[in-house]
Amino acid sequence: CFTFLFLCSSCSQKDEHYLIGVSQCSEDEWRTQMNKEITREALFYPQAEVKIKTAKDDNRKQIEDIKEFIREGVDLLVVAPNEANAITPVIEEAFDAGIPVVLVDRKIHSSKYTAYVGADNYEIGRQAGMYIANRLHGKGQIVEITGLKGSTPAVERHRGMMESLAETPDIKIIAKADAKWFQQDAEKAVDSILPQHKQIDLIFAQNDRMAIGAYRSAARQGRTKDIAFVGIDAVWSEGYGVDRVAAGELDATFIYPTGGDRVMQVAMAILQGKPYARDTNLSTALVNRSNARIMQMQTEHILRLDQKIEILDN
Ligand code: AHR
Numbered sequence: 001c002f003t004f005l006f007l008c009s010s011c012s013q014k015d016e017h018y019l020i021g022v023s024q025c026s027e028d029e030w031r032t033q034m035n036k037e038i039t040r041e042a043l044f045y046p047q048a049e050v051k052i053k054t055a056k057d058d059n060r061k062q063i064e065d066i067k068e069f070i071r072e073g074v075d076l077l078v079v080a081p082n083e084a085n086a087i088t089p090v091i092e093e094a095f096d097a098g099i100p101v102v103l104v105d106r107k108i109h110s111s112k113y114t115a116y117v118g119a120d121n122y123e124i125g126r127q128a129g130m131y132i133a134n135r136l137h138g139k140g141q142i143v144e145i146t147g148l149k150g151s152t153p154a155v156e157r158h159r160g161m162m163e164s165l166a167e168t169p170d171i172k173i174i175a176k177a178d179a180k181w182f183q184q185d186a187e188k189a190v191d192s193i194l195p196q197h198k199q200i201d202l203i204f205a206q207n208d209r210m211a212i213g214a215y216r217s218a219a220r221q222g223r224t225k226d227i228a229f230v231g232i233d234a235v236w237s238e239g240y241g242v243d244r245v246a247a248g249e250l251d252a253t254f255i256y257p258t259g260g261d262r263v264m265q266v267a268m269a270i271l272q273g274k275p276y277a278r279d280t281n282l283s284t285a286l287v288n289r290s291n292a293r294i295m296q297m298q299t300e301h302i303l304r305l306d307q308k309i310e311i312l313d314n
Pocket of ligand 1: 026030106153207208233
């Protein structure tokens with residue numbers, strides 16, 4: 001794999017203090033993990049100070065958060081843009097003011113950013129589509145629950161899935177709903193979709209929270225036996241995606257890596273005038289019944305180690 005290495009022209013090495021502003025679009029377990037990784041990785045850079053703000057899925061709040069970071073004089077901005085159209089202008093404003101911008105997870109409609117760190121959402125959608133086609137042996141009726149319409153992963157995951165399903169014309173998408181990445185919205189949408197369709201073979205939700213919402217609705221309506229539920233994220237905290245796959249509620253999910261450590265490494269390379277890749281593409285992997293339990297056991301092991309370290313620290 002070939003990566004282009006860049007050097008940030010406006011960032012010369014300085015050995016003092018770097019203020020990094022992180023603007024998260026939302027609050028959920030996936031982002032909590034990313035924030036923890038960023039904070040942990042920052043410990044390796046004592047000269048870095050990281051401030052994290054969350055916009056709680058509100059474009060206006062995120063624009064305000066970023067403007068506040070600009071006023072504060074941050075040395076670098078890390079942004080997960082809520083919706084591309086709405087957030088692009090303020091990111092361009094920061095970039096034009098000479099502040100390096102690292103986009104994470106979601107993208108904007110402009111090339112005015114310094115680097116991107118995240119998975120290839122088109123590729124994840126394509127892999128999910130291939131999985132669905134195999135799982136249904138090329139024939140069946142499916143429902144698609146999408147994430148927030150204006151956010152780039154929702155668009156890219158859908159495009160990737162459609163690309164794969166183009167090869168299997170006997171798989172039909174019979175209903176679609178935008179649940180904005182939320183469990184409750186997905187549950188509500190599926191509440192009204194299920195009674196309208198007697199045969200549904202699979203519900204593909206663009207993240208695990210929505211897949212869990214879809215499952216809950218189906219469980220209330222006694223429809224879980226005939227329907228397979230597929231999500232994306234594979235967050236391994238208790239009660240999230242990996243657990244639900246191990247419990248047999250979700251049929252499968254795809255790892256959407258949080259990559260907070262990589263975000264911090266790229267940010268520091270930019271600030272310290274070191275080479276960095278403009279695109280850091282994090283890879284994905286399928287989690288289904290065959291590997292979910294192993295992932296769970298590994299997590300339990302890591303948690304036990306963490307507890308031991310805490311006891312030793314005290
Ligand atoms: O931006 C993509 C989505 O954002 C993740 O898949 C989701 O769970 C997160 O909140």
